[in-house]
Amino acid sequence: MKTLAYISHADVGRHDTGWGHPEHVGRIRAVPSALKYDPELFHALDHREARHATREELELAHDPRYVGQVHALAEAGGGRLDADTVVSTGSWLAATAGTGAVLDGIDLAFGDGPRRSFCAVRPPGHHALRAAGMGFCLFGNVAVGAHYARQQHGAERVLIVDWDVHHGNGTQALVEQEADIRFVSMHQWPWYPGTGAADDRGPHDSVWNVPLRAGLPRALYVSELLAAVDRASAGFTPDLVLISAGFDSLAGDPLGGFTLELEDVEQLTRELVSRAEQWCGGRVVSVLEGGYAPERLGQACVRHMNAMR
Numbered sequence: 001m002k003t004l005a006y007i008s009h010a011d012v013g014r015h016d017t018g019w020g021h022p023e024h025v026g027r028i029r030a031v032p033s034a035l036k037y038d039p040e041l042f043h044a045l046d047h048r049e050a051r052h053a054t055r056e057e058l059e060l061a062h063d064p065r066y067v068g069q070v071h072a073l074a075e076a077g078g079g080r081l082d083a084d085t086v087v088s089t090g091s092w093l094a095a096t097a098g099t100g101a102v103l104d105g106i107d108l109a110f111g112d113g114p115r116r117s118f119c120a121v122r123p124p125g126h127h128a129l130r131a132a133g134m135g136f137c138l139f140g141n142v143a144v145g146a147h148y149a150r151q152q153h154g155a156e157r158v159l160i161v162d163w164d165v166h167h168g169n170g171t172q173a174l175v176e177q178e179a180d181i182r183f184v185s186m187h188q189w190p191w192y193p194g195t196g197a198a199d200d201r202g203p204h205d206s207v208w209n210v211p212l213r214a215g216l217p218r219a220l221y222v223s224e225l226l227a228a229v230d231r232a233s234a235g236f237t238p239d240l241v242l243i244s245a246g247f248d249s250l251a252g253d254p255l256g257g258f259t260l261e262l263e264d265v266e267q268l269t270r271e272l273v274s275r276a277e278q279w280c281g282g283r284v285v286s287v288l289e290g291g292y293a294p295e296r297l298g299q300a301c302v303r304h305m306n307a308m309r
Contacts, residue, residue, distance in 0.1 A: 002046040004309050005117040007104050009050040009097035012122050014090025016078075021086065022255060022292045023123060023136040031120045031288075034298030041306055046114050050101035050121070053144065058099060060147040061140050061174045063131040070095065070138055081133035095123060095138040102145040102242075105285035109240060110153040115282040116273070116308050118245075120301065124289040126168035126244050127193060135166065135193060142242050142287050143174035146181050149240050156180055159238035161229060161272060162187075164246020164289040165256030167196030167209065171244065176202035182232045186210040186225040186249075188257055208232045214257025221249070222264050226271055233275070241276045241284045243269075247291030247300040255292045262303045269307035284308065 013025050035042045058067045073079050074092035081087060098121035105117030125142060127135030142160055149155040158181045162168040167187040172195075175181040187196050189211030196209040208228045212221060247265070249258040269286075276284045286308065291297035 001114065002044060003114055003116060004045055004305060005048050005105060005108055005114040006045040006120065006305070007048045007050050007101040007117050008120040009101065011090065011093040011097040013094070014088070015094035015123050016088035016090055017086040026294045027291065027297055028120060028122050030294035030298035031301045034302045038302050038306070041302060044309060045305070048104060050097050050104050050119070052093065052096040053099035053103055057103060057148060058096070058139055058144060060151065061130065061143045066131040070133070085133045085136055085138070087138070091123070091138065098122060098125065099139050099141045099144050102141045102285060102287050103148050106145055106149050106153065106240065109283040109285060110149070110155070116284045117286070118301070118305050118308060119285065119287045121288055124246070125287070126162060126164060126171045126246070126289050127166070128170040129173055134170070137170060140170050140174045142244050143171045145242055145285065145287070146175055155239040157236055157238045158182070158240050158242065159233060160184065160242045160244065162244035162246065162289070163225060163249050163268060164244055165249040165253065165258050166192050166246070166290060167211070168244055169193050169195040172202065172207055176204065176207055179204035179206050182206045182208070182236060184208045184210070184225070184228045184232050186212065186221065186228065188212065188214050215259060218259050218261060218264055221258060221260055222267060225268065229272070229275070233279070237279050238276070239280050239283065241272060241280070243272065243284065243286040244289045245286045245304060246289035247297050250291070250296055250300060252296065253291065253293050255290065262300055265300050266303045266307045269304050273308055
């Protein structure tokens with residue numbers, strides 16, 4: 001059996017923000033384009049078409065009225081949820097396919113499919129709040145997945161690791177009330193969205209925020225994130241690891257100031273997979289978040305997937 005599923009859907013390209021928007025469709029097209037240059041990886045992947053998440057599944061983390069608002073806005077021809085966050089006529093299908101990909105990866109991990117998956121999806125999700133979209137995000141893909149794993153598969157403990165250059169404020173808000181969902185976020189500070197202070201541990205001390213300045217040595221970002229993961233997992237054995245894989249933490253990204261290189265992505269991935277092998281038989285579902293230099297994004301996804309195999 002193949003060890004890594006690649007889950008996506010053509011509908012994720014229907015989220016039309018316009019080419020002038022940083023989160024444009026060229027980001028997702030860059031992933032299969034990069035895969036063409038690694039035929040060994042391409043043939044090693046278990047390629048899966050995502051299902052669409054249902055409203056009830058989205059409501060595991062979101063207010064039903066907000067879910068209805070996004071659907072109605074898409075049906076009405078589109079608009080904006082805020083200055084940065086676009087809803088187009090295709091956004092409902094894109095967003096539900098994105099969340100559905102994560103749920104499919106979780107089903108595979110707890111079923112008879114590959115224990116690990118990479119979800120090539122858009123729009124991203126880690127800024128979406130219970131009743132509002134923000135920061136390019138409509139629905140909290142990873143947060144919905146964490147609640148789904150607990151409800152549908154009886155996962156007692158879930159660990160979320162977010163290395164996007166921006167704080168995963170939405171994910172934190174959507175999971176911090178559950179003491180057995182632990183959240184680790186390394187992010188640039190000060191930077192958008194202005195949340196994620198080191199002393200913000202959430203109401204159950206289940207949050208580990210790692211705010212770091214831009215322009216630091218690469219190795220420091222890697223060591224600080226892994227140290228936080230080890231603190232978060234001390235006395236806590238996850239049944240599932242979810243990764244918010246934001247590649248805007250790479251050097252040169254137009255929306256961030258971190259200095260990570262492709263080799264660091266590979267190292268972080270291998271370290272998390274190794275830990276997951278010890279914790280939960282290797283159950284890891286990784287979900288694309290940011291990354292706004294498309295060619296660089298595609299290369300990073302390939303390195304990430306190779307390290308997940």
